[in-house]
Amino acid sequence: MSQLRLALAQINPIVGDIEYNLDLILSQAKEAVAAGAHVFATGEMALVGYPIEDLSYRKAFIDASRAAVHALAERLEAENLGELIVVVGHLDHDAAADHNDARPRNNPTNTASVIQHGTIHGRYDKHHLPNYGVFDEFRHFVPGRESLIMHVNDIPIALAICEDIWQEGPSAVAKAAGASLLLVLNGSPYEAAKDDVRLELCQKRAREADAHVAYVNLVGGQDELVFDGDSLIVDSAGDVLARAAQFQEQLLLADLDLPTVMTPTNVHGMKRLYLKAKPPVSPALPVTLGTAQPLDDYAERYWAIVTGLRDYVEKNGFRSVLFGMSGGIDSTLVAALATDALGPNRVFGVSNPSAWSTEHSKTDAQEQAERLGISMRTIPIAPIFNAYQDALSLDGVAEENLQARIRAVVWMGLSNQEGHVVLACGNKSELAVGYSTIYGDAVGGYAPIKDLPKTLVWELSRWRNRLAESRNETPPIPQQIIDKEPSAELRPGQRDSDSLPPYDVLDAIIDAYVERDFSITETIAEGFDEPLVRRVASLVDRAEYKRRQYPPGPKLSRRNFGRDRRVPITHRWRDEG
């Protein structure tokens, strides 16, 4: 047995900002060295950010990433960090792979490089390329062809990247190689309750490989994805030794006692690398293993949205956000989320009352703005509405949509004039059935709650108020907004329930039909009314054109409207079976 002090850098890189990411990795490595670590690892593709999508085709980007690995090696050495064994995820290419028109140009790879003493000693290219759900890695990378085992003071450590451990194979390789530790670099996006699945997977692979498993993940938002961290280390029995917090940057340190192997056997397709780290650090103080408690189901969704929203704003260089505050629960929750993400000074609400707006809409919106301390202005739309109607004389749905679109033009005008990014406040239930106005309430650069069903909009609002109470703060969301009946207020006395079923029923049908691919028959078998199921399914099918033009927002569920669900606009398949 030998002692290994391991440092897992759970960081928030920015796609394409290699300089920023390199500095971030260096600063974490410095901290790791100060803590006496032998081995340091980042998440998947940390040097270039993840996912990079079709940017993987750009040769200049591949070249820059390769150069940055060398620069990292040099700067580690220059800053007296050269002794540390650094495993860094980055973009590379497979120079030996055959040219093939069906493959991505330049044969890009999703690579982990091993650096010590200013030298790149070896690399591992991801073998298993996920191409389902939000992932398109057959499109973006060529698969690795060789396994890598690095022996650090005779401790054999097998490397893997994310999807590798979701597939069978790598744990068998680690076992065949006699590895004591399976070190996995990940870019695993948040999804409700995925933390539990990840832990179970690591435990399973640890037992299969008879090895410790160290799992390091990214944190932060990237377009539709939010990486939640949750880096963790389990021993070969599957017991948790250390676990990082979700949604926070953190350097997770652990002292591991691991079996050594002096004369490893050769295995075909496997490369071995022999490295010496500093002598075991037993004289030094042992690090305390932190095991963060995973967040509960509401909290993790709430912080996932906050993280996604904050990073969309920050990484795209926006100063502030602006959105319509109707006094309804959706925009109210968005206001609370935005304030938690950016602080009140960067949040701008706009109230656009019409002739059909209720008095409570205006006062409730005002009350919430005051509770949060955010800016709020009121711009009535009646004069503009009248100018349109003088020219158009619209009625019915066209007249309702007109009001929503006038508001959108006002928000976009203020956005252009003052530099805010507009937020769309639609929830998943609305998006599913097309209960929104395209180019009206659907406008925006980012849509924070688009993957949150209406029932969860209420639950998260209540949860956020409870959090405030537990902190002895004023609850940010006025109770009367949670309690009021939902209405779009586009005609007198309108209520959502005029055209939609109760939201608990609607959300359950959407969960079956959209998220679980149930047929209409299977959905009815869950206990729902047949005509209702058929109507909802038909609404879902016909609203695709609206969703296609909706802004991106953070994925929270097993299947979001976005990268997870790609269906034709033009089709007549109506699942009647």
Add this chain to the structure above:
Amino acid sequence: MSQLRLALAQINPIVGDIEYNLDLILSQAKEAVAAGAHVFATGEMALVGYPIEDLSYRKAFIDASRAAVHALAERLEAENLGELIVVVGHLDHDAAADHNDARPRNNPTNTASVIQHGTIHGRYDKHHLPNYGVFDEFRHFVPGRESLIMHVNDIPIALAICEDIWQEGPSAVAKAAGASLLLVLNGSPYEAAKDDVRLELCQKRAREADAHVAYVNLVGGQDELVFDGDSLIVDSAGDVLARAAQFQEQLLLADLDLPTVMTPTNVHGMKRLYLKAKPPVSPALPVTLGTAQPLDDYAERYWAIVTGLRDYVEKNGFRSVLFGMSGGIDSTLVAALATDALGPNRVFGVSNPSAWSTEHSKTDAQEQAERLGISMRTIPIAPIFNAYQDALSLDGVAEENLQARIRAVVWMGLSNQEGHVVLACGNKSELAVGYSTIYGDAVGGYAPIKDLPKTLVWELSRWRNRLAESRNETPPIPQQIIDKEPSAELRPGQRDSDSLPPYDVLDAIIDAYVERDFSITETIAEGFDEPLVRRVASLVDRAEYKRRQYPPGPKLSRRNFGRDRRVPITHRWRDEG
């Protein structure tokens, strides 16, 4: 040698409308029997339409497709067409494939089934699943594992599906099997000049396999894709025996004299099927082999757009289209295209002059509407603009965008009131550099010229006028609209050249940077000014958020903005190298 009369059904199926597609296939089969054909083949997935995207996950759809193959067999028999050997493309599943979380649910396959005498005799599942460009077939299907050779009156015919012949392998299989004919079912979308590439590919595979190649493609529009037909047959020397027209439904018939094989050798992983067709039809009249001339470069783009637009409208059940007619060349070309696609009675133009609109804008738009015989109405925006400005006092770009957005709200109001689908008239050059107003001129259900660079907008306008002259018709596009300097007319005296380089230069830079993935250095090396290349690249990178919310439109180029190009919104990679 034995004679085979082959019928290739180049048809336009509708995604998900199995009943419609089945009837269409039956009517073509009836025609083929009347013409004495032995073997009849459809394009890829013709029974369910193509591409079906994530609909492949729906078990009810797979079941319906499987049932429809049986129904087709029964109806062929019932209508006395049972003697015909029918090869039909459809959705199926691989019941024997292992379950695997990384695979699409239910193991869907892209299948061709062989039907005769009311029985399904065999099937071939596509082996090579394209996952690049516009294709995501690793996401949607599991690959086939067995080859199929059908022996028809001792003529060995190897089957393949689309991508199979773009990869190495299938022609070797056909050769090893001693096949006389390689029959390929395709769903090959249009792309400029792809007809030449396809022909060369078929010729190459024919020579490699020492066999005839029969290539049957779909026609018609499906969201971003347009299938152009161009079905063809070459002999083993690569000479063209028959070729169907582009963009038209057609039953392509050919008499082929093909070598017979009495005692085929067994090849691993290959299934053989022995069928008898009617005796050779030599007593009957031989069919005349038609070889359509491929369209020239402008004509094929023009008809690709017309096809895509017509099918988006028809297949989605719209009655008519509506768009803003500014008097500029973009909306003018769109008016001509829409009129060719739908006829003048289904085309509605709207002129929305502002204070900055020139007199010629109004009169030119009016003149073109009269030439085309389409509806045209004028709704000035000044009163609405003033109502907004009383509340907002916008200036600069915010004021310019306001005008564009007021027009959009007018079009959407008329769309909701009267039932038209709105067309966005932006071209590829504008889309590339973000020279458009989101929720303004960018609104619409379909964007006919989004993959057409501005220089080609002019070329296609001139081409369409020449076509009219060759037919002794009035040219649809007034010459003064082609000749005038482009302007958005959002402020007094504004010209595109105030903020953009000349379009021939801009389009060439876009072609290098976007379509060919050239780095900035490589683009400069093509002979362009360095600061200009850097500025254009930066504009392209920063406009992604606008493109993401732009309506779909027909792919014409090697890389469209849409399925072909998937880059993050949030990223800081600036290709400076």
